[in-house]
Amino acid sequence: AQSVTQPDIHITVSEGASLELRCNYSYGATPYLFWYVQSPGQGLQLLLKYFSGDTLVQGIKGFEAEFKRSQSSFNLRKPSVHWSDAAEYFCAVGASNTGKLIFGQGTTLQVKP
Amino acid sequence: KAGVTQTPRYLIKTRGQQVTLSCSPISGHRSVSWYQQTPGQGLQFLFEYFSETQRNKGNFPGRFSGRQFSNSRSEMNVSTLELGDSALYLCASSFGIGGGQETQYFGPGTRLLVL
Numbered sequence: 001a002q003s004v005t006q007p008d009i010h011i012t013v014s015e016g017a018s019l020e021l022r023c024n025y026s027y028g029a030t031p032y033l034f035w036y037v038q039s040p041g042q043g044l045q046l047l048l049k050y051f052s053g054d055t056l057v058q059g060i061k062g063f064e065a066e067f068k069r070s071q072s073s074f075n076l077r078k079p080s081v082h083w084s085d086a087a088e089y090f091c092a093v094g095a096s097n098t099g100k101l102i103f104g105q106g107t108t109l110q111v112k113p
Numbered sequence: 114k115a116g117v118t119q120t121p122r123y124l125i126k127t128r129g130q131q132v133t134l135s136c137s138p139i140s141g142h143r144s145v146s147w148y149q150q151t152p153g154q155g156l157q158f159l160f161e162y163f164s165e166t167q168r169n170k171g172n173f174p175g176r177f178s179g180r181q182f183s184n185s186r187s188e189m190n191v192s193t194l195e196l197g198d199s200a201l202y203l204c205a206s207s208f209g210i211g212g213g214q215e216t217q218y219f220g221p222g223t224r225l226l227v228l
Contacts, residue, residue, distance in 0.1 A: 015154045043203055044219040098169045099161030099210060101217060
């Protein structure tokens with residue numbers, strides 16, 4: 001069965017520090033992978049996506065993610081976190097023949113001044 | 114282009130009532146998907162519509178239904194509301210059939226509170 005695991009429910013980092021949010025997926029074929037961010041009371045905003053090709057993908061707001069097939073991972077990174085990055089982050093996998101996205105449980109990022 | 118819009122943004126209902134939520138996709142997008150977000154269950158897929166046809170349905174009871182109109186706007190309906198239906202309902206649109214092959218763009222959601 002397809003699934004997405006985000007092992008860290010809550011992460012706190014200091015402003016200016018680097019960030020890595022973990023995502024592991026279970027999917028039989030080549031996955032279509034996404035990272036979304038949700039600010040309180042808001043919908044989901046797409047940060048980046050991986051369909052194929054270069055395994056390091058760049059997104060908006062200075063985020064990047066690396067697809068590692070051998071580890072079934074798609075971790076999100078940012079070299080220097082800003083206070084405005086505090087939000088909830090969701091990793092998702094999309095099945096190739098449905099309109100369904102399977103989401104992880106999310107990671108809440110808190111940024112310390 | 115305007116983004117995905119959802120109305121209403123907030124709704125309070127009582128148990129047993131029914132509710133209809135509306136979603137207008139990005140102009141030119143033909144696929145609309147609905148998701149329910151709760152603190153306990155996270156984001157769960159409800160259903161997907163493409164060209165007025167339901168293509169996929171999640172594991173929800175028959176009280177949850179939806180439809181899509183010829184202009185791609187979509188509505189979802191929940192009948193006989195239960196307390197557990199309190200959630201943020203998110204709509205997403207994509208140009209094609211959605212899911213793995215298309216990027217889904219989300220609206221701000223409708224916050225439903227059932228008392």
